Amino acid sequence: MSDAVSPLAPKSYPDVPALGGVRFATASAGIKYKGRTDVLLMVLDEGTEVAGVFTKSRCPSAPVDWCRANLALGKARALMVNSGNANAFTGKKGREAVELSADIVAGAIGCRREEIYLASTGVIGEPLPAEKFAGVIDDLAARVSGEPWSEAAKAIMTTDTFPKVATRTVDLGGRKATINGIAKGAGMIAPDMATMLSFIFTDAAISAPVLQAMLSDRVEGSFNAITVDSDTSTSDTVLLFATGKAGGERISAADDPRLAAFKDALGELMRELAHWIVKDGEGARKFVEITVTGAESDASAKRIALSIANSPLVKTAIAGEDANWGRIVMAVGKAGEPADRDSLAIWFGDTRVAVDGERDPDYSEDAASAVMKQDEIPVRVDLGLGAGTATVWTCDLTKEYVAINGDYRS
Amino acid sequence: MSDAVSPLAPKSYPDVPALGGVRFATASAGIKYKGRTDVLLMVLDEGTEVAGVFTKSRCPSAPVDWCRANLALGKARALMVNSGNANAFTGKKGREAVELSADIVAGAIGCRREEIYLASTGVIGEPLPAEKFAGVIDDLAARVSGEPWSEAAKAIMTTDTFPKVATRTVDLGGRKATINGIAKGAGMIAPDMATMLSFIFTDAAISAPVLQAMLSDRVEGSFNAITVDSDTSTSDTVLLFATGKAGGERISAADDPRLAAFKDALGELMRELAHWIVKDGEGARKFVEITVTGAESDASAKRIALSIANSPLVKTAIAGEDANWGRIVMAVGKAGEPADRDSLAIWFGDTRVAVDGERDPDYSEDAASAVMKQDEIPVRVDLGLGAGTATVWTCDLTKEYVAINGDYRS
Numbered sequence: 001m002s003d004a005v006s007p008l009a010p011k012s013y014p015d016v017p018a019l020g021g022v023r024f025a026t027a028s029a030g031i032k033y034k035g036r037t038d039v040l041l042m043v044l045d046e047g048t049e050v051a052g053v054f055t056k057s058r059c060p061s062a063p064v065d066w067c068r069a070n071l072a073l074g075k076a077r078a079l080m081v082n083s084g085n086a087n088a089f090t091g092k093k094g095r096e097a098v099e100l101s102a103d104i105v106a107g108a109i110g111c112r113r114e115e116i117y118l119a120s121t122g123v124i125g126e127p128l129p130a131e132k133f134a135g136v137i138d139d140l141a142a143r144v145s146g147e148p149w150s151e152a153a154k155a156i157m158t159t160d161t162f163p164k165v166a167t168r169t170v171d172l173g174g175r176k177a178t179i180n181g182i183a184k185g186a187g188m189i190a191p192d193m194a195t196m197l198s199f200i201f202t203d204a205a206i207s208a209p210v211l212q213a214m215l216s217d218r219v220e221g222s223f224n225a226i227t228v229d230s231d232t233s234t235s236d237t238v239l240l241f242a243t244g245k246a247g248g249e250r251i252s253a254a255d256d257p258r259l260a261a262f263k264d265a266l267g268e269l270m271r272e273l274a275h276w277i278v279k280d281g282e283g284a285r286k287f288v289e290i291t292v293t294g295a296e297s298d299a300s301a302k303r304i305a306l307s308i309a310n311s312p313l314v315k316t317a318i319a320g321e322d323a324n325w326g327r328i329v330m331a332v333g334k335a336g337e338p339a340d341r342d343s344l345a346i347w348f349g350d351t352r353v354a355v356d357g358e359r360d361p362d363y364s365e366d367a368a369s370a371v372m373k374q375d376e377i378p379v380r381v382d383l384g385l386g387a388g389t390a391t392v393w394t395c396d397l398t399k400e401y402v403a404i405n406g407d408y409r410s
Numbered sequence: 411m412s413d414a415v416s417p418l419a420p421k422s423y424p425d426v427p428a429l430g431g432v433r434f435a436t437a438s439a440g441i442k443y444k445g446r447t448d449v450l451l452m453v454l455d456e457g458t459e460v461a462g463v464f465t466k467s468r469c470p471s472a473p474v475d476w477c478r479a480n481l482a483l484g485k486a487r488a489l490m491v492n493s494g495n496a497n498a499f500t501g502k503k504g505r506e507a508v509e510l511s512a513d514i515v516a517g518a519i520g521c522r523r524e525e526i527y528l529a530s531t532g533v534i535g536e537p538l539p540a541e542k543f544a545g546v547i548d549d550l551a552a553r554v555s556g557e558p559w560s561e562a563a564k565a566i567m568t569t570d571t572f573p574k575v576a577t578r579t580v581d582l583g584g585r586k587a588t589i590n591g592i593a594k595g596a597g598m599i600a601p602d603m604a605t606m607l608s609f610i611f612t613d614a615a616i617s618a619p620v621l622q623a624m625l626s627d628r629v630e631g632s633f634n635a636i637t638v639d640s641d642t643s644t645s646d647t648v649l650l651f652a653t654g655k656a657g658g659e660r661i662s663a664a665d666d667p668r669l670a671a672f673k674d675a676l677g678e679l680m681r682e683l684a685h686w687i688v689k690d691g692e693g694a695r696k697f698v699e700i701t702v703t704g705a706e707s708d709a710s711a712k713r714i715a716l717s718i719a720n721s722p723l724v725k726t727a728i729a730g731e732d733a734n735w736g737r738i739v740m741a742v743g744k745a746g747e748p749a750d751r752d753s754l755a756i757w758f759g760d761t762r763v764a765v766d767g768e769r770d771p772d773y774s775e776d777a778a779s780a781v782m783k784q785d786e787i788p789v790r791v792d793l794g795l796g797a798g799t800a801t802v803w804t805c806d807l808t809k810e811y812v813a814i815n816g817d818y819r820s
Contacts, residue, residue: 059743059751089739091752091768124736125769234743312722312807313815320816326534329499333469333644341469342501358501359535397722398816399809405723406730406808 008279008287008375008395009162016167018146019180020203021045021243025140026155029132032084032122039133040155041140042079042199043109048243050076050117051211053219055236062087062094063118064235066102070114074208076241077111079199080118080133081156083184087120087128088234097130104133108141119197119237121158121184153182156197159404160184164276168265173258177204177246179265183273185280196223198238198273204262205244207252214254214263215240222270225302225392226278227309240266278393283400286318287376288393295388300337302390307335308379315397318377323368325353332381343384348372418689418697418785418805419572426577428556429590430613431455431653435550436565439542442494442532449543450565451550452489452609453519458653460486460527461621463629465646472497472504473528474645476512480524484618486651487521489609490528490543491566493594497530497538498644507540514543518551529607529647531568531594563592566607569814570594574686578675583668587614587656589675593683595690606633608648608683614672615654617662624664624673625650632680635712635802636688637719650676688803693810696728698803701790705798710747712800717745718789725807728787733778735763742791753794758782 022044026037052071054064080101087094102113109116120128153163164183169176185196206214215238223238244250251259279287290308295301308314311331317324325346332339342357349371352360371377432454436447462481464474490511497504512523519526530538563573574593579586595606616624625648633648654660661669689697700718705711718724721741727734735756742749752767759781762770781787 055743056746057740057743058745058747058749059739059754086736089736089751089754089764089768091766093768124739125764127769234740312811316812316815319812322816326496326499329469329534330467330644333465333467335468336466337468339468341499344469344499354499354535356501358499358503359537397812399812401722402726402729402807402809402812405726406732 005161006280006284008284010276013150013165014167016149016165016180017178019178019201019243020245021048022201023144023146024152025144026151027136027140029082029136031082031129031132037151037155038083039136039140040081040152041105041137041144042152043141043144044076044078044241045243045245046077048076048241049074049206049208049211050239050241051208051215052237052239053215055234057234059089059234061120061235062090062098063120064237066098067117067119067237067239070117073114075115076117077115078105078109078117079239079241080105080116080137081197081199082120083156083158084122085120085126085128086122086124086235088124090125090127093127097128100130101133104130104137108137117239119235121156121197121235124234149180149182153184156182156184158184159282160280162280164273164280166269166272168269170261170265172204172246172262173248175246175248177202177262179269181269181273183277185277196236196277198223200238200240200266200269202242203244203246204242205246205248205250206242207250210251210254211240211242214259214266218267218270222267222274226274227306227392227394275393278395281395282404283398284395285398286396288318288395289376289378289391290394291378291380291389291391292383293380293389294383294385295390296338296386297388298390299388301388302392304332304335304337304339304381304383305390305392307331308381309392309394312397315394318372319396319398321369321372323348323353323365323372328379328381329354338385339383340385345382345384347380349374349378415571416690416694418694420686423560423575424577426559426575426590427588429588429611429653430655431458432611433554433556434562435554436561437546437550439492439546441492441539441542447561447565448493449546449550450491450562451515451547451554452562453551453554454486454488454651455653455655456487458486458651459484459616459618459621460649460651461618461625462647462649463625465644467644469499469644471530471645472500472508473530474647476508477527477529477647477649480527483524485525486527487525488515488519488527489649489651490515490526490547491607491609492530492538493566493568494532495530495536495538496532496534496645498534500535500537503537507538510540511543514540514547518547527649529645531566531607531645534644559590559592563594566592566594568594569692570690572690574683574690576679576682578679580671580675582614582656582672583658585656585658587612587672589679591679591683593687595687606646606687608633610648610650610676610679612652613654613656614652615656615658615660616652617660620661620664621650621652624669624676628677628680632677632684636684637716637802637804685803688805691805692814693808694805695808696806697786698728698805699786699788699801700804701788701799701801702793703790703799704793704795705800706748706796707798708800709798711798712802714742714745714747714749714791714793715800715802717741718791719802719804722807725804728782729806729808731779731782733758733763733775733782738789738791739764748795749793750795755792755794757790759784759788
């Protein structure tokens with residue numbers, strides 16, 4: 001496992017402000033990692049509402065089952081996340097570990113266990129020693145504070161090489177509202193969802209059903225439009241909490257016009273976090289944006305875009321800075337979606353490399369190769385069939401990906 | 411690009427006998443590779459019947475279009491294969507190159523162009539300079555002979571590290587019939603079909619429709635049950651030719667009881683060639699057999715088996731000799747097929763590592779790790795739901811795969 005930080009890491013981190021109603025602390029519980037924080041406790045003021053989306057895996061982790069069940073209540077008082085052990089495929093022991101964890105946190109905070117949200121990330125199949133939390137949660141609850149958010153992001157990292165935080169401030173009905181988000185994820189990243197955890201908090205006063213609608217609408221174009229390796233985790237979780245501490249009337253209709261700026265900002269923040277996950281893709285050296293236009297439908301465009309984004313041959317070519325557009329053709333062809341070879345066109349950046357089912361008559365290897373040397377590579381495919389479009393993001397496939405995943409049980 | 415031969419290569423090659431009605435020769439036409447043969451001409455005696463299966467890619471190569479169209483006639487007099495250029499995504503030029511190639515061969519042999527079968531493998535998108543064949547085909551046609559088959563297999567290699575040949579001899583209605591096959595393929599290998607070419611020849615007298623039925627029935631359990639990297643080529647082709655030179659009555663009913671041994675031998679030969687392709691998977695160090703039992707249907711079992719076989723995280727763990735069965739759980743979960751986490755059981759070899767949705771109570775890391783050190787690794791997953799079963803074969807994902815595909819435009 002390499003200690004190097006991804007070359008696509010941010011050059012600087014945003015100044016994430018404290019957010020009313022949210023306090024947190026981190027600790028080292030020694031679940032798996034030594035010498036780094038592995039437990040995050042986020043305490044939420046009374047009145048906090050919550051929404052969530054989860055992995056579509058048929059083998060979800062015990063914490064995913066737990067959170068899903070509690071969402072019906074829509075109320076949250078705390079979030080506890082541990083890294084190093086996913087508490088997935090742990091059977092009855094996993095359910096017991098979740099209940100014990102929730103009881104420990106609920107006891108420390110003074111609330112119902114159904115108001116505790118839990119997430120775990122790390123190795124699958126190892127029983128989670130939840131009793132270890134008993135020793136640290138009271139201490140954590142006693143020293144929570146509103147900053148710094150980067151510490152919260154660090155405590156949930158596994159093979160991540162940098163913490164992922166984002167923030168937005170918007171006008172909401174004449175008041176200032178803040179949205180802060182953290183995320184983790186580096187491998188096992190694919191739609192729908194991934195070993196990806198993201199927790200988003202706002203001080204706006206918004207009802208749980210509206211939070212849920214806004215979150216669900218924006219997942220398709222953010223967290224569900226990224227892929228590192230086509231593998232989908234048992235633990236994927238995105239939660240959106242609203243504390244209401246910004247004041248003002250609680251918004252309880254999804255089409256409330258006051259939400260316009262908030263919705264845009266939420267979508268941007270989710271996309272930003274999703275992009276950071278790809279930029280920290282295991283072994284990643286290149287960030288690749290794949291846009292498909294001219295498909296028969298948006299859904300068809302997305303399936304073709306993902307076929308390209310998940311192709312090992314496309315991803316290794318990009319790692320080699322090779323403008324090997326033939327592999328793009330291959331990946332379009334294998335997607336199983338409507339496509340007409342003889343109307344296909346392909347661009348790397350602004351350089352069209354193929355048109356009308358063959359190499360562009362003005363093809364320039366030099367121009368295409370220059371694009372491939374960039375850190376961020378836009379690829380566009382036009383199918384020439386209809387109006388369907390989609391954009392997805394991925395990274396290249398490097399020897400480091402193999403080293404990280406072959407030499408280390410993550 | 412490594413020059414090393416796969417560690418999974420055969421220790422010795424079979425003695426492939428000459429086969430009545432089939433003669434061949436190879437040459438270096440200089441299409442792309444220097445210093446190795448890149449054109450194979452196989453001349454078939456009059457009366458030869460033919461069947462074929464092809465890539466399901468929506469962007470098939472020009473030779474695939476050509477062969478598909480000619481199969482209606484069911485007669486073959488020659489097969490020409492070139493390596494180094496796939497003549498795929500070459501538009502009108504590609505169709506012209508195919509016609510020119512067929513005319514050159516038909517002229518040299520003295521037959522109709524519709525009796526010429528063509529296959530090309532190599533780089534996509536480069537126009538194929540078919541005029542180069544004019545200089546070599548007459549010479550090839552003049553010096554065809556019945557041996558050695560390994561030379562035929564060598565001429566169709568691209569990134570393959572060893573030639574792939576197989577042979578069987580069977581009783582067919584009291585007469586001896588021989589089946590010889592060659593194949594190529596190392597990367598871009600996935601169902602349905604792959605950059606995989608296989609050409610199978612028999613001296614039995616069997617009608618084209620019966621050949622087609624036998625071939626189609628056996629593709630699902632052989633060439634369509636292997637995957638190296640989930641990528642599917644534009645050029646996949648399997649052709650089965652029958653010269654009739656073994657004599658005897660021509661068989662024209664697919665359920666003719668005299669075909670029993672022939673069908674078994676054909677299925678075995680196809681599976682053997684398919685396995686050699688996986689064992690020559692780019693960068694492969696391990697051959698992995700994945701069996702799924704207890705699924706709701708055979709089709710569901712196969713989709714789950716392929717989800718495991720195509721998972722980069724499973725394949726890198728196998729490369730690292732890591733008995734990381736949590737990644738098997740992940741791959742089952744993401745397949746989108748019916749699965750019940752709490753009834754799942756997983757074996758590496760004979761070592762059960764998980765049962766009833768959690769780690770086996772008798773789990774032995776040592777026993778599991780011992781299996782992972784083998785060259786050939788059997789993985790079995792029982793879903794506990796129904797009677798559906800499937801077996802697929804794959805290889806591990808190594809740094810060499812990335813090097814081969816990132817450093818070289820294949």
